[in-house]
Amino acid sequence: MPTQDITYREAIVFALQEEMRRDPTTLIMGEDIGESEGPFKTCQGLMAEFGSARVRDTPIAETGFVGACLGLSLTGYRPIAEIMFADFLGVAFDQIVNGIAKHRFMSGGKVKTPIVIRAIGGAGLRFGAQHSQTAESWMLSVPGLKIICPSNPEQAYLMLKAAIRDDNPVLVLEHKALLSMKGPVPVGTEEVAMPTGPKILREGSDVTIVGSLAMVGRSLAAADLLAADGVSAEVIDIQVLRPLDVTVVAESVKRTNNLIVVEEQAPTGGWSSDVVADVLTQAFDYLDSPPARITLPDHPLPYSPGLEDAMLPSPETIAATAKSLLE
Amino acid sequence: MAARKKSAKPSNQVPDPLTDDDRVELFRSMVGIREFEEQVQRSYLEGLVHGTTHLCNGHEAVSSGVAQALRPDDYVSYTYRGHGHCLARGMDMEAAFAELFGRVDGVCGGIGGSMHLTDIDKGLIGAFGIVGGGLPVAVGAGLSAQLANKEQVSVSFFGDGAANIGAFHESMNIAQVWKLPVLFVCENNLYGEFTRINHTTPYEDLVIRARGYAMEAVQVDGNDVEEVYAAASIAAMRARGGGGPTFIEAKTYRHRGHSRTDPAKYRDPAEVEEWLKRDPITLYRKDLIARGLLDAKAADAIVAELQSEAKAAADRAAASEWPSADQDFMAKTFA
Numbered sequence: 001m002p003t004q005d006i007t008y009r010e011a012i013v014f015a016l017q018e019e020m021r022r023d024p025t026t027l028i029m030g031e032d033i034g035e036s037e038g039p040f041k042t043c044q045g046l047m048a049e050f051g052s053a054r055v056r057d058t059p060i061a062e063t064g065f066v067g068a069c070l071g072l073s074l075t076g077y078r079p080i081a082e083i084m085f086a087d088f089l090g091v092a093f094d095q096i097v098n099g100i101a102k103h104r105f106m107s108g109g110k111v112k113t114p115i116v117i118r119a120i121g122g123a124g125l126r127f128g129a130q131h132s133q134t135a136e137s138w139m140l141s142v143p144g145l146k147i148i149c150p151s152n153p154e155q156a157y158l159m160l161k162a163a164i165r166d167d168n169p170v171l172v173l174e175h176k177a178l179l180s181m182k183g184p185v186p187v188g189t190e191e192v193a194m195p196t197g198p199k200i201l202r203e204g205s206d207v208t209i210v211g212s213l214a215m216v217g218r219s220l221a222a223a224d225l226l227a228a229d230g231v232s233a234e235v236i237d238i239q240v241l242r243p244l245d246v247t248v249v250a251e252s253v254k255r256t257n258n259l260i261v262v263e264e265q266a267p268t269g270g271w272s273s274d275v276v277a278d279v280l281t282q283a284f285d286y287l288d289s290p291p292a293r294i295t296l297p298d299h300p301l302p303y304s305p306g307l308e309d310a311m312l313p314s315p316e317t318i319a320a321t322a323k324s325l326l327e
Numbered sequence: 328m329a330a331r332k333k334s335a336k337p338s339n340q341v342p343d344p345l346t347d348d349d350r351v352e353l354f355r356s357m358v359g360i361r362e363f364e365e366q367v368q369r370s371y372l373e374g375l376v377h378g379t380t381h382l383c384n385g386h387e388a389v390s391s392g393v394a395q396a397l398r399p400d401d402y403v404s405y406t407y408r409g410h411g412h413c414l415a416r417g418m419d420m421e422a423a424f425a426e427l428f429g430r431v432d433g434v435c436g437g438i439g440g441s442m443h444l445t446d447i448d449k450g451l452i453g454a455f456g457i458v459g460g461g462l463p464v465a466v467g468a469g470l471s472a473q474l475a476n477k478e479q480v481s482v483s484f485f486g487d488g489a490a491n492i493g494a495f496h497e498s499m500n501i502a503q504v505w506k507l508p509v510l511f512v513c514e515n516n517l518y519g520e521f522t523r524i525n526h527t528t529p530y531e532d533l534v535i536r537a538r539g540y541a542m543e544a545v546q547v548d549g550n551d552v553e554e555v556y557a558a559a560s561i562a563a564m565r566a567r568g569g570g571g572p573t574f575i576e577a578k579t580y581r582h583r584g585h586s587r588t589d590p591a592k593y594r595d596p597a598e599v600e601e602w603l604k605r606d607p608i609t610l611y612r613k614d615l616i617a618r619g620l621l622d623a624k625a626a627d628a629i630v631a632e633l634q635s636e637a638k639a640a641a642d643r644a645a646a647s648e649w650p651s652a653d654q655d656f657m658a659k660t661f662a
């Protein structure tokens with residue numbers, strides 16, 4: 001498949017555009033996404049092409065428009081909601097965890113709920129405590145949801161397309177620090193499939209480093225640092241948080257015998273703990289060192305640039321952790 | 328400002344009278360906010376302000392007019408567009424700039440940032456970055472005021488866009504059914520971020536919302552500082568006397584974009600021009616000059632003084648240290 005070099009943001013736009021062309025029952029709702037094309041320009045050109053019936057500017061009413069997605073999905077549509085900052089998922093929490101995630105089950109499996117909720121989260125842009133969260137762990141414990149996290153333009157494109165075609169509720173967590181990241185994207189891809197597990201992005205033999213979203217790039221950068229010091233790191237993008245299947249990670253650990261999980265979230269209640277627990281179950285005998293988790297500290301994120309930077313797992317920290325495991 | 332004890336007699340629909348000194352102070356208050364925001368914009372372009380910032384140029388009469396009706400022990404909650412509310416309550420400019428610059432001398436030690444200026448000692452109980460997030464909190468402070476029985480009031484500033492979120496409706500209802508001393512001050516500037524109110528709301532007069540909650544409500548020219556003051560004064564008296572909450576819709580306009588360098592191209596230039604003609608500071612200046620309380624020279628002197636005060640405060644703030652990443656953040660997370 002020929003590729004185009006485009007940004008993560010453009011990849012989102014292409015995915016939305018292609019899927020909305022493909023299926024007239026898709027529609028997208030969110031704040032300032034129509035004429036303004038979204039505060040992050042993730043809906044560029046959509047209103048012009050599809051009109052205001054399918055590209056809907058909503059009032060500031062996350063409970064209302066996210067809940068409305070359930071009603072749309074039950075009656076023949078495939079709604080997509082854009083949550084401008086993932087932090088605002090908090091406003092829609094009830095509709096998602098008690099409604100969207102459970103409705104099919106409560107109907108005895110009789111209804112379908114093809115819903116995509118895209119939320120743009122993440123730290124690093126000095127937005128302070130209420131506009132910097134990735135929201136990865138908020139809904140991790142909710143059965144009935146799929147949660148995916150694209151870490152590069154290609155994934156942003158392929159995973160969003162697959163999510164839109166999926167017949168289930170999918171929460172797509174995007175990262176605002178990645179929006180301008182460029183990479184090759186197979187624009188125009190016809191066949192897509194929802195990823196079912198982690199993906200190895202770089203092969204290595206000494207240590208396995210697992211990350212999501214912006215932490216993937218930092219893990220790859222750490223692998224570069226380690227390579228310069230003769231350490232071979234395997235880097236894995238967890239990409240699917242729910243349902244979580246760590247087999248790929250466990251198989252990797254069987255080869256490298258060391259595990260680091262990097263998560264842009266507080267240390268408690270996040271997916272890195274689940275990864276470690278499941279890998280221990282599957283590959284306990286192969287580990288040469290206790291698995292390490294690198295997370296944010298257990299407090300909200302500060303605003304001041306130096307403070308925010310100090311909170312985020314850096315390639316240097318990841319590399320140093322890897323070396324300490326190998327000592 | 329607002330050092331006098333405001334009377335708590337039940338409302339007879341007459342505001343506490345303003346003295347001539349009060350009027351000049353109101354002018355100063357608005358000019359101070361304006362000059363602060365102008366300096367924020369300059370500092371932003373110099374890279375001193377990080378992430379994003381939301382200026383309130385054009386809204387000054389609402390902040391200053393309401394603050395004039397308050398006592399020092401009243402509570403105020405507001406939003407990411409909250410610099411004006413804080414300054415009108417007497418927040419120190421240097422501490423505010425230092426916060427926007429992420430410095431250790433910032434009012435929140437550089438941890439909060441532009442969207443979260445907070446100073447509980449001045450009754451500035453919080454700036455909320457989640458739209459509508461401040462309204463339930465104002466209800467809580469209003470309940471506290473009612474329970475303490477000290478004739479305090481709680482004010483919630485929020486925008487027209489917030490009137491569409493659930494928290495708004497729940498808060499209005501609770502405040503009314505419990506007769507809480509809350510002033511819901513809606514700064515209706517006709518826009519959310521980039522979308523005009525007519526695309527998101529069935530009418531432009533949000534005062535209509537209050538009727539559904541059987542709440543006292545008044546619509547004021549939010550660019551007329553004395554009109555805002557009068558409404559807030561009456562509402563505060565009613566609240567202090569046990570008469571319950573009031574919804575105040577202040578019609579106003581933001582002179583700049585929603586945030587940062589937003590050029591606000593989504594607005595009709597004719598609309599912008601119309602509102603710029605009605606700049607609250609220019610209007611009040613003319614008014615005070617006409618009433619003989621100021622002359623042009625004195626007015627200019629106030630502007631020049633506050634401009635250099637803002638500049639000097641920003642310079643001092645920019646010289647403040649960066650906060651240390653080794654500080655005890657857990658002590659700031661948990662008491």
Ligand SMILES: Cc1ncc(C[n+]2csc(CCOP(=O)(O)OP(=O)(O)O)c2C)c(N)n1
Nearest residue numbers: 088408456457458486487488489518519520
């Ligand atoms: C729950 C939530 N949704 C969306 C946003 C993004 N956002 C920030 S300000 C804003 C517009 C708010 O408009 P309004 O209430 O009129 O206040 P104004 O900015 O005009 O002062 C939006 C949509 C947010 N902060 N919180």
Ligand SMILES: [Mg+2]
Nearest residue numbers: 486487518519
């Ligand atoms: Mg507004």
